[in-house]
Amino acid sequence: MSSPDAKRLKTDEDDDAAPYELIYWPRLPGRGEWIRLLFEQAGVPYIDHARTPDTAYKTVLKYIDPENVGDATNLPILAPPILKHGDLVIHQLPNILLYLAPRLGLAPKEGNGVFLLNQLVLTLLDGFVNEMHETHHPIATSLYYEHQKPEAKRRSKHYLEERIPKFLGYAQRVLDSKASGGRTWLYGNKLTYADLVLFQCLDGTNFAFPDSVKKIQESGNYRSVFELYKRVKEQPNISSYLASERRLPYGEGIFRHYSELEEDVQIKLPEPRSATL
Amino acid sequence: MSSPDAKRLKTDEDDDAAPYELIYWPRLPGRGEWIRLLFEQAGVPYIDHARTPDTAYKTVLKYIDPENVGDATNLPILAPPILKHGDLVIHQLPNILLYLAPRLGLAPKEGNGVFLLNQLVLTLLDGFVNEMHETHHPIATSLYYEHQKPEAKRRSKHYLEERIPKFLGYAQRVLDSKASGGRTWLYGNKLTYADLVLFQCLDGTNFAFPDSVKKIQESGNYRSVFELYKRVKEQPNISSYLASERRLPYGEGIFRHYSELEEDVQIKLPEPRSATL
Numbered sequence: 001m002s003s004p005d006a007k008r009l010k011t012d013e014d015d016d017a018a019p020y021e022l023i024y025w026p027r028l029p030g031r032g033e034w035i036r037l038l039f040e041q042a043g044v045p046y047i048d049h050a051r052t053p054d055t056a057y058k059t060v061l062k063y064i065d066p067e068n069v070g071d072a073t074n075l076p077i078l079a080p081p082i083l084k085h086g087d088l089v090i091h092q093l094p095n096i097l098l099y100l101a102p103r104l105g106l107a108p109k110e111g112n113g114v115f116l117l118n119q120l121v122l123t124l125l126d127g128f129v130n131e132m133h134e135t136h137h138p139i140a141t142s143l144y145y146e147h148q149k150p151e152a153k154r155r156s157k158h159y160l161e162e163r164i165p166k167f168l169g170y171a172q173r174v175l176d177s178k179a180s181g182g183r184t185w186l187y188g189n190k191l192t193y194a195d196l197v198l199f200q201c202l203d204g205t206n207f208a209f210p211d212s213v214k215k216i217q218e219s220g221n222y223r224s225v226f227e228l229y230k231r232v233k234e235q236p237n238i239s240s241y242l243a244s245e246r247r248l249p250y251g252e253g254i255f256r257h258y259s260e261l262e263e264d265v266q267i268k269l270p271e272p273r274s275a276t277l
Numbered sequence: 278m279s280s281p282d283a284k285r286l287k288t289d290e291d292d293d294a295a296p297y298e299l300i301y302w303p304r305l306p307g308r309g310e311w312i313r314l315l316f317e318q319a320g321v322p323y324i325d326h327a328r329t330p331d332t333a334y335k336t337v338l339k340y341i342d343p344e345n346v347g348d349a350t351n352l353p354i355l356a357p358p359i360l361k362h363g364d365l366v367i368h369q370l371p372n373i374l375l376y377l378a379p380r381l382g383l384a385p386k387e388g389n390g391v392f393l394l395n396q397l398v399l400t401l402l403d404g405f406v407n408e409m410h411e412t413h414h415p416i417a418t419s420l421y422y423e424h425q426k427p428e429a430k431r432r433s434k435h436y437l438e439e440r441i442p443k444f445l446g447y448a449q450r451v452l453d454s455k456a457s458g459g460r461t462w463l464y465g466n467k468l469t470y471a472d473l474v475l476f477q478c479l480d481g482t483n484f485a486f487p488d489s490v491k492k493i494q495e496s497g498n499y500r501s502v503f504e505l506y507k508r509v510k511e512q513p514n515i516s517s518y519l520a521s522e523r524r525l526p527y528g529e530g531i532f533r534h535y536s537e538l539e540e541d542v543q544i545k546l547p548e549p550r551s552a553t554l
Contacts, residue, residue, distance in 0.1 A: 076447065
């Protein structure tokens with residue numbers, strides 16, 4: 001027998017049998033895409049609200065409404081992506097990934113590995129998502145790109161010449177570390193959610209700045225990073241997903257292609273780091 | 278008897294007896310400050326490398342050196358703050374807070390509360406740290422403020438008129454939620470690390486933009502947020518800390534005071550949200 005009280009007293013373990021629901025803006029991959037990749041790689045079914053665009057909009061708007069103060073056990077939501085799992089409703093991309101990864105077999109369930117992977121994912125998302133967004137919106141999210149274009153050009157030049165090499169260099173350094181276990185995967189010689197995160201970061205960056213990524217790849221400085229990208233892409237479940245209609249095309253999201261933003265860029269890469277593995 | 282093998286096989290629990298070490302740039306509070314506040318509130322001793330500035334610089338530089346690929350169990354470090362606890366070395370501010378808070382009695386040790394608090398902390402750090410940094414460096418971290426001043430003025434205006442109200446409104450919404458348990462603390466009617474995070478966010482914002490924060494506070498729109506700020510400030514351990522020499526003055530860090538950045542700002546606050554608790 002089910003009663004409201006019984007429902008409220010559910011433990012976390014009870015949620016594990018509940019379906020996973022991804023609630024995000026429809027019609028673009030956006031920040032929802034990292035979450036989709038975890039489900040797809042794990043082969044775990046999930047309800048993706050973006051498949052029904054009209055209701056998806058309304059559902060997102062309902063959650064982020066300033067009048068919506070959550071419920072007895074959940075806090076209010078500022079912005080999507082949102083994950084609903086049983087009675088739990090959470091937001092913030094790295095937080096949702098942290099919740100899902102051990103449940104989907106893509107991270108250790110306990111121990112220090114949880115924190116090592118989380119720091120890696122936070123760093124990748126800082127470099128390739130948060131800073132990427134600033135390349136086309138350096139002044140304000142509330143303004144159109146066209147109203148901040150000179151600033152976007154200035155910012156993109158610095159981003160491509162300084163920041164992308166910094167973050168790719170970091171990923172290569174992680175792959176070169178003993179803790180990666182041999183340059184195949186980022187941590188522990190095993191595919192984890194951090195590898196999926198890096199894949200999507202690089203895939204989106206390549207969509208936004210194809211000429212720069214080509215030059216960067218051809219330099220050979222970040223060889224293991226690009227090899228990992230290819231390795232993730234060829235995972236059977238990922239490969240099927242990418243070929244399916246479930247994979248939405250890029251558009252007006254975080255990753256945008258404005259060719260003028262990489263026009264005057266001079267990629268000057270540092271000498272490759274000495275191999276230290 | 279201690280052998281290298283025994284050391285490598287240490288479990289996480291063994292680390293709990295080890296001292297906590299905060300490794301961060303000396304001479305400014307910066308991103309290290311949120312970590313200090315957790316230790317100070319908990320009354321737990323910690324080694325703060327910033328107290329010995331010369332060696333602190335060298336230690337930070339050693340960790341972030343591109344040639345440093347970590348060790349057998351730890352991944353490389355991109356940037357400070359860094360936490361060393363026993364054999365574990367981690368970075369990324371929200372990750373360090375996530376690790377420390379349950380150990381210091383400032384967050385639940387398990388269950389969904391971990392994720393509710395983490396999402397809250399990530400959101401506050403997005404709004405008041407990451408976006409704050411962009412107000413004085415909207416083009417590039419590598420350029421001086423003086424070389425991106427017109428852009429900084431434009432960005433700051435949008436930040437103060439649109440983003441600060443958004444994030445303060447979110448904090449007020451959290452306090453209005455049932456899950457906060459009565460507008461005293463952000464979650465579960467108990468002081469957690471999220472409250473300390475909000476305190477430091479608001480304290481730094483007030484240093485950077487005092488005129489704007491004064492107007493925002495006087496509006497009465499975010500009453501519970503400012504009350505929480507005061508409540509944290511008056512906690513005995515926090516109050517002693519703030520009065521001590523251990524609390525470093527703000528300077529050229531995330532929170533910077535350039536009066537020209539709030540000159541042309543028109544704070545237009547929305548109507549207060551209807552109380553829904």
